[in-house]
Amino acid sequence: MxxxxxxxxxxxxxxxxxxxxxxxxxxxxxxxxxxxxxxxxxxxxxxxxxxxxxxxxxxxxxxxxxxxxxxxxxxxxxxxxxxxxxxxxxxxxxxxxxxxxxxxxxxxxxxxxxxxxxxxxxxxxxxxxxxxxxxxxxxxxxxxxxxxxxxxxxxxxxxxxxxxxxxxxxxxxxxxxxxxxxxxxxxxxxxxxxxxxxxxxxxxxxxxxxxxxxxxxxxxxxxxxxGREALCRRPIPGLFTDIFTLLAEVIEAKRKPSQPYGEVYQNANGDIPRFKNKGLMNRAVLAIGTQDVMVSGITPKQKITVLGASSDHLLIDNGKTSLKVGDTVAFDLNYSALLRVFNTPCIAKNTINQYECESIL
Missing domain, CATH: 3.20.20.10 (Alanine racemase)
Structure with missing residues (x-):
């Protein structure tokens, strides 16, 4: 899909x-x-x-x-x-x-x-x-x-x-x-x-x-x-907290510097970013961005680190997973991220376990 x-x-x-x-x-x-x-x-x-x-x-x-x-x-x-x-x-x-x-x-x-x-x-x-x-x-x-x-x-x-x-x-x-x-x-x-x-x-x-x-x-x-209460976001006993999984595809995977180089001004989000110099790192670019999801509200299921995003690209530190072009990365979402995802037509909505659901109604 x-x-x-x-x-x-x-x-x-x-x-x-x-x-x-x-x-x-x-x-x-x-x-x-x-x-x-x-x-x-x-x-x-x-x-x-x-x-x-x-x-x-x-x-x-x-x-x-x-x-x-x-x-x-x-x-x-x-x-x-x-x-x-x-x-x-x-x-x-x-x-x-x-x-x-x-x-x-x-x-x-x-x-x-x-x-x-x-x-x-x-x-x-x-x-x-x-x-x-x-x-x-x-x-x-x-x-x-x-x-x-x-x-x-x-x-x-x-x-x-x-x-x-x-x-x-x-x-x-x-x-x-x-x-x-x-x-x-x-x-x-x-x-x-x-x-x-x-x-x-x-x-x-x-x-x-x-x-x-x-x-x-x-x-x-x-x-x-x-499956959570909305004051401290603690799980409610007996409820599922993993109903939704966001999936995005790797469109670039390269070894690059960890710190941008050149004169720094505002980025696409209007921020002036600051990055620590960690030397060369394995970086990946995913085909998803801030117009699709609130990036601060997603948590990767794999051992990767989200570095940031522009409107159409999500940047990750790929050092521990060796992702390659065409691979898929999975994320959990909080409420605000879920709200953004469902209100963009660019993210496909895929229902699973329909049979299981119908069998227990």
Missing amino acids: NLPRIDIDLGKIAHNTRRLKKLYGSQDINIIGVTKVIAGNPIIADILVKNGIEILADSRISNIIKMRKAGIRAQYLLLRTPALSQVEEVVIHAHISLNSELAVLKKLSEYALRNHMIHKVVLMVELGDLREGIMPSEMNAIVKEVLNLDGLALIGIGTNLACFGGISPDADKMNELSSIAIRLEEKFKITLAMVSGGNSANYNWFTSSKNTGRINSLRLGESIFL
Whole structure:
């Protein structure tokens, strides 16, 4: 198959999905499958749904459209707060959206009515990470407005932590979200079907909590696809961490100096590089670069050292492996690297263990 490519083990995705559903389900917490890291790949989305995921969440409407056109039957949630310019698309293609702006909610109401639809909304609460969210002191006023908007159904509240500010979704934060949910239900005589406590960063809170309060939903991507929690990136027991393997081909292998020579200015990435002089070394060039993958997020499986990259070339120290032209080098990926890989068309996507996956569904 063409290189570069990423191999995707569907059987391991199925395993991780079932294990996480069982784990969080033990405390009546439903997991939402986040598909943005796999760019809404319909084959993978289908595996999530077949293994019990009922809601698929993505930050891009284009990915949601892709999965719906492929016939993946699920509820679709738009993760990123809708832009005013895309409100009609959101109403038509997403069943649920996360929201923090009243102006957007009013437009959602307008287009829902125009299209004779009911659009479900979850209001995001700011609890310290300083990405999206309504300040807690403003929640009463916003909820009052939303409840009077025809065409919308307020189904819950949620929060996002650890993504921008790195703030932990600890017991204090989750207790605060639970308290806000309870207060809103009591004040407005409503029932919030979804109280979404966060994402894969919530694992440590969950495993250390005796009482998860009103939190009944988490949005998981990294835990499913990389088998890790998202605070310290530690593996979650019983999950696979090697679902994805990135493969790139050697296009040059030569013995060259270890230090560039000549007058140094900025390189293609805008950096002024510095290299230690280690004498002559066996170097190799791979046919992959920064436009394909976040190089700092890949780890070679072989005994090589990544020296750096330009847009289309990855440079490695080939001293311990004696790679030659035409050989293949394999890498593990972190979340950011995986996100970049799935959003470039230049890397082939190759699914494996389809039979194994189907045999255990």
